[in-house]
Amino acid sequence: MTILVFFIAHWYLSLLMQTFFLHRYAAHKMFTMSPAWEKFFYTATWIFQGSSFLSPYAYGVMHRLHHAYADTELDPHSPSFSDSIADMMWKTKNYYNNIVRQTDQIDAKFKKGVPHWDLMEKIGDSWISRIGWGTLYVLFYIQFATFWWMFLLLPIHFLMGPVHGVIINWYAHRYGYVNFKVDDTAKNLLPFDFLMMGESYHNNHHKFGGRANFGIKWHEFDPTYPFILVLNKLKIIKLKKNNDLLYM
Structure with missing residues (x-):
């Protein structure tokens, strides 16, 4: 029971940082926050993503490219130009590493306003950090695992961020339903997003890229949006005014 609670907590806390901070803030700037809260x-993100820490800077830049060039050869992660999930993720890794190492040739307009904290970027991307977090996961499992099959969950812990990315970048461009006609293959993967905290409403997001609430239809509940509203109410963030509720 302890292991399953730990796995679920890691899944959703890691995902929360990805959808709230990396996606809706770093890439889209749907809301603003002070430099102190940005560092918080x-x-x-480093704590909750752990060994699979994703650079908010690299994620933000790469995701902007995805929206600008969705399902073209310039898209950093398109199933339309990849032979398999492994092929797509390998290409994504190369894009990501070039941005992190600042060896890319990406137009400066995609980098404007994307947060960059050099110290945490270096810590989170270091092998000492990644192996350290991974070691902690293994020790936790040794202490609390009660069945051998529980250890099969460890690879997901190690690669939690990329696993979340694959679910949306591959499957939400291949399967699901469409609310809006867009110029790419983005689909809504789930009618009720209990799994990806709103990220699976991918077609909605590609239609309204600056909208903080990813849900549109009455049944499309976005679990991250109430979290955003609470932080806005507490004045931790400031939600932009173009984020009115819209339902179909």
């Missing part, structure tokens, strides 16, 4: 959420 940078640190929270």
Whole structure:
């Protein structure tokens, strides 16, 4: 029971940082926050993503490219130009590493305003950090695992961020339903997103890229949006005014 609670907590806390901080803030700037709170959420991302820490800077730049060039050869992660999930993720890794190492040739307009905390970027991307977090996961499992099959969950812990990315970048461009006609293959993967905290409403997001609430239809509940509203109410963030509720 302890292992399953730990796995579920890691899944959703890691995903929360990805959808709230990396996606809706770093890439889209749907809301603003002070430099101090930005560093707080940078640190929270490192803690909750752990060994699979994703650079908010690299993620933000890469995701902007995805929207600008969705399902073309310039898209950093398109199933339409990849032979398999492994092929797509390998290409994504190369894009990501070039941005992190600042060896890319990406137009400066895609980098404007994307948060960058050099210290945490270096810590989170270091092998010492990644192996350290991975070691902690293994030790936790040794202490609390009660069945051998529980250890099969460890690879997901090690690669939690990329696993979340694959679910949306591959499957939400191949399967699901469409609310809006867009110029790419983005689909809504789930009618009720209990799994990806709103990220699976991918077709909605590609239609309204700056809208903080990813749900549109009455049944499309976005679990991250109430979290955003609470932080806005507490004045931790400031939600932009173009985020009115819209339902179909």
